[in-house]
Amino acid sequence: xxxxxxxxxxxxxxEGWRNRGVLGIxxxxxxxxxxxxxxxxxxxxARFGVAPLTALSEGIGLRNRxxxxxxxYSVAMVGGAIYYLRRHGNSRYNRVRISVNVTIQIAxxxxxxxxxxxxxxxxxxxxxxxxxxxxxxxxxTLESLPLYFAVYTVVGSLLAAPVxxxxxxxxxxxxxxxxxxxxxxxxxxxWRHLTSKSERSWRFEKVSxxxxxxxxxxxxALIAVDWKIGAEHPTLHRIVAGNDWxxxxxxxxxxxxxxxxxxxxxxxxxxxxxxxxxxxxNFCPMAALLGIIQKLGRYRITVKPGMCISxxxxxxxxxxxxxxxxxxxxxxxxxxxxxxxxxxxxxxxPRGVLKLESTSRRRLSVIDS
Amino acid sequence: xxxxxxxxxxxxxxxxxxxxxxxxxxxxxxxxEESDHFFSRTALMWVCCGQMSHxxxxxxxxxxxxxxxxxxxxxxxxxxxxxxxxxxLAGGLEAVPYDRLLIASGSSPRRGPWPGSAAYxxxxxxxxxxxxxxENEIHGGASRGGGPPxxxxxxxxxxxxxxxxxxxxxxxxxxxxxxxxxxxxxxxxGIEAVEVAVSAGLRPSFFIRExxxxxxxxxxxxxxxxxxxxxxxxxxxxxxxxVEALEVxxxxxxxAVKTDHGRYETDCVVIAxxxxxxxxxxxxxxxxxxxRGGIVVDEALQSSAPDVLAAxxxxxxxxxxxxxxxxxxxxxxxxxxxxxxxxxxxxRASYTRGTWYNSAKLMDIEYxxxxxxxxxxxxxxxWFFEEDGRVRSTTRIVSQNDRVVGFNMLGRRWDHSVLLRxxxxxxxxxxxxxxxxxxxxxxxxxxxxxxxxx
Numbered sequence: 001x002x003x004x005x006x007x008x009x010x011x012x013x014x015e016g017w018r019n020r021g022v023l024g025i026x027x028x029x030x031x032x033x034x035x036x037x038x039x040x041x042x043x044x045x046a047r048f049g050v051a052p053l054t055a056l057s058e059g060i061g062l063r064n065r066x067x068x069x070x071x072x073y074s075v076a077m078v079g080g081a082i083y084y085l086r087r088h089g090n091s092r093y094n095r096v097r098i099s100v101n102v103t104i105q106i107a108x109x110x111x112x113x114x115x116x117x118x119x120x121x122x123x124x125x126x127x128x129x130x131x132x133x134x135x136x137x138x139x140x141t142l143e144s145l146p147l148y149f150a151v152y153t154v155v156g157s158l159l160a161a162p163v164x165x166x167x168x169x170x171x172x173x174x175x176x177x178x179x180x181x182x183x184x185x186x187x188x189x190x191w192r193h194l195t196s197k198s199e200r201s202w203r204f205e206k207v208s209x210x211x212x213x214x215x216x217x218x219x220x221a222l223i224a225v226d227w228k229i230g231a232e233h234p235t236l237h238r239i240v241a242g243n244d245w246x247x248x249x250x251x252x253x254x255x256x257x258x259x260x261x262x263x264x265x266x267x268x269x270x271x272x273x274x275x276x277x278x279x280x281x282n283f284c285p286m287a288a289l290l291g292i293i294q295k296l297g298r299y300r301i302t303v304k305p306g307m308c309i310s311x312x313x314x315x316x317x318x319x320x321x322x323x324x325x326x327x328x329x330x331x332x333x334x335x336x337x338x339x340x341x342x343x344x345x346x347x348x349x350p351r352g353v354l355k356l357e358s359t360s361r362r363r364l365s366v367i368d369s
Numbered sequence: 370x371x372x373x374x375x376x377x378x379x380x381x382x383x384x385x386x387x388x389x390x391x392x393x394x395x396x397x398x399x400x401x402e403e404s405d406h407f408f409s410r411t412a413l414m415w416v417c418c419g420q421m422s423h424x425x426x427x428x429x430x431x432x433x434x435x436x437x438x439x440x441x442x443x444x445x446x447x448x449x450x451x452x453x454x455x456x457x458l459a460g461g462l463e464a465v466p467y468d469r470l471l472i473a474s475g476s477s478p479r480r481g482p483w484p485g486s487a488a489y490x491x492x493x494x495x496x497x498x499x500x501x502x503x504e505n506e507i508h509g510g511a512s513r514g515g516g517p518p519x520x521x522x523x524x525x526x527x528x529x530x531x532x533x534x535x536x537x538x539x540x541x542x543x544x545x546x547x548x549x550x551x552x553x554x555x556x557x558x559g560i561e562a563v564e565v566a567v568s569a570g571l572r573p574s575f576f577i578r579e580x581x582x583x584x585x586x587x588x589x590x591x592x593x594x595x596x597x598x599x600x601x602x603x604x605x606x607x608x609x610x611x612v613e614a615l616e617v618x619x620x621x622x623x624x625a626v627k628t629d630h631g632r633y634e635t636d637c638v639v640i641a642x643x644x645x646x647x648x649x650x651x652x653x654x655x656x657x658x659x660x661r662g663g664i665v666v667d668e669a670l671q672s673s674a675p676d677v678l679a680a681x682x683x684x685x686x687x688x689x690x691x692x693x694x695x696x697x698x699x700x701x702x703x704x705x706x707x708x709x710x711x712x713x714x715x716x717r718a719s720y721t722r723g724t725w726y727n728s729a730k731l732m733d734i735e736y737x738x739x740x741x742x743x744x745x746x747x748x749x750x751x752w753f754f755e756e757d758g759r760v761r762s763t764t765r766i767v768s769q770n771d772r773v774v775g776f777n778m779l780g781r782r783w784d785h786s787v788l789l790r791x792x793x794x795x796x797x798x799x800x801x802x803x804x805x806x807x808x809x810x811x812x813x814x815x816x817x818x819x820x821x822x823x
Contacts (some may be wrong), residue, residue, distance in 0.1 A: 002760050004815060009420050010419070011420070011566075013419040014419035027469060042536055065791060092815055312427075312428065313415060329428065343812065346812050350730040355813075
């Protein structure tokens with residue numbers, strides 16, 4: 001039977017592992033350790049003489065440790081999805097959204113990239129777009145991709161993603177397709193209440209996500225310039241792309257700081273301490289870009305006037321740290337750039353005050369940044 | 370100008386913020402015995418089960434008093450000297466002088482009239498201190514979200530009859546948590562106390578005096594569904610039971626509920642038989658109270674005493690049907706607080722009550738009501754439709770003299786503002802039915818209600 005609100009009361013704060021208890025901290029440290037080894041296994045190998053993840057991958061018949069990561073990622077999403085659906089699966093929106101997201105991860109994020117090389121193809125990820133998958137718009141990368149996929153990624157990143165965000169909001173990507181968002185909403189769901197709702201955290205978010213977006217745009221642009229004229233300008237080439245993959249360059253810095261540290265180690269490693277959307281909220285350039293577009297588009301959260309009782313279930317369970325209650329209790333329908341449209345505020349609301357909408361029927365009363 | 374507000378609930382806090390917005394320099398003092406911070410009383414149940422923390426139910430950040438420049442007095446007000454313009458406090462604290470006073474002291478739970486009602490293990494579920502008691506009975510303490518800050522700060526300045534005193538839990542007397550809680554009173558607070566016990570894995574007994582659950586809001590077919598859902602969740606629902614006494618064991622803790630149908634063992638009792646205006650402390654102040662204890666106010670929320678206003682649950686206001694009663698609702702307290710804020714500023718404002726509406730969630734069933742239902746109107750007829758497919762819902766539309774006057778909906782979400790507009794436009798049933806979908810507020814992907822013949 002379909003229902004709209006959550007099914008029975010939740011015991012969120014009665015569970016230590018979900019509230020920065022010893023077990024929660026241990027899970028966080030384990031995740032950080034895992035990502036550190038995953039990204040810098042060559043350093044581990046140089047120091048200790050073993051490459052644990054590579055050894056394990058080869059032991060179970062996977063080509064390298066990135067396939068092991070993909071497998072673990074998919075398993076974590078499936079397990080998390082079961083956890084999530086047991087709590088919130090009585091809502092049709094939650095059920096459909098999580099099923100689609102997990103299916104896309106398993107099919108396009110793991111299986112297809114694993115299978116393609118078996119048939120002589122190049123492994124490509126259909127579910128990731130620039131600027132999240134930042135190198136997919138580097139001209140050097142595009143040159144090396146099969147033509148059909150180069151067209152797919154250019155059209156997807158520059159045309160389809162923005163247009164869909166205008167029509168449906170950024171949720172079409174962040175909550176239905178994206179693997180990062182998918183992991184956050186499944187494996188990360190137990191910790192969604194830990195995202196800070198303070199005004200300070202909102203100010204931090206606006207600055208930090210802006211910086212990463214600018215960095216992503218500048219890096220992509222300079223790499224394109226380097227592709228065009230780098231051969232005649234060795235100093236530029238050295239600074240932008242480096243002569244060797246070990247060189248510190250703008251390209252390798254972006255990959256290290258954003259791709260590895262912020263998206264992986266911090267983004268996932270801190271789930272049990274700061275909520276599951278640390279990366280998406282504060283650092284993801286794709287979320288930043290789609291968020292700006294979202295504010296120009298149709299998507300909004302409609303508030304039923306005069307019905308809010310200020311209980312705060314919506315704010316508590318907002319994984320993006322939006323103080324939804326502050327809008328609901330003042331009868332303001334709203335669009336926030338950071339909202340990923342997971343639908344949890346509407347799901348948790350005990351009075352049915354909130355509704356996610358992207359039809360053109362109702363008018364907005366406020367637009368807040 | 371010295372503004373004093375008794376009560377930092379939604380009415381008091383709305384008024385304080387309205388004054389501060391217009392007058393940055395005025396002296397504003399909020400007196401609250403119950404809590405350091407404004408919190409949402411409607412959210413106590415979620416704190417108790419662990420769905421939310423104490424911090425989560427506070428709509429403002431914790432530096433709000435400092436940011437708005439409000440003085441905080443954490444003490445019990447015990448009287449108002451209307452001639453001398455002073456509020457007297459318990460605990461020998463100095464009286465607080467005012468130029469304009471707002472009384473927004475809210476409700477207190479109606480005490481149990483039965484023998485044994487004061488035993489250990491018997492409490493209510495209305496105040497922050499009630500929450501602390503019930504948390505102790507069911508869970509042995511606050512969740513990992515922590516208890517309220519300075520929970521005992523008021524104990525130096527309180528009185529014996531205060532609804533904010535701290536009760537000792539029977540769990541502490543027995544040395545174990547509650548195993549078989551009982552809830553008396555078939556209304557909204559009652560079902561909340563029941564749900565909290567269910568979420569802790571218990572099978573509470575629910576004693577309801579009436580023939581069905583919540584008869585002021587639901588009719589038998591609707592209530593039967595709620596009752597069925599409660600039973601499915603392990604609640605022992607006892608309808609038509611008149612409680613006669615609470616039995617107390619030799620340790621002074623409650624041990625059984627005796628009703629006209631028999632004796633039921635228990636170790637924790639929540640009495641949820643309604644609330645009364647929290648105005649007993651005003652008895653000697655000369656401020657006029659009505660026979661329910663509500664502070665009599667005019668449209669501008671002025672009481673009978675000069676420079677004294679009242680708002681929220683403690684105020685008796687004029688209802689849409691002409692009667693004068695307190696309105697014990699969150700959103701009316703908020704609206705009254707805004708009107709009182711203008712009054713405190715010395716501006717004219719009047720409070721007018723629109724058509725009745727409300728919503729809630731009963732177990733996991735959504736409930737929306739608008740207009741007049743269950744009012745025994747002359748010439749009334751009801752259109753009732755029960756849907757039990759992918760969605761289960763009931764729709765009841767009440768008409769009087771061929772005009773729609775009320776809606777009572779379970780299982781789906783509805784935009785009450787559209788329903789209220791139809792009532793005001795005096796539409797008839799055959800006009801409303803084919804347009805019902807326009808008032809739907811279901812979440813995306815929920816199949817729409819198919820109304821027969823529309």
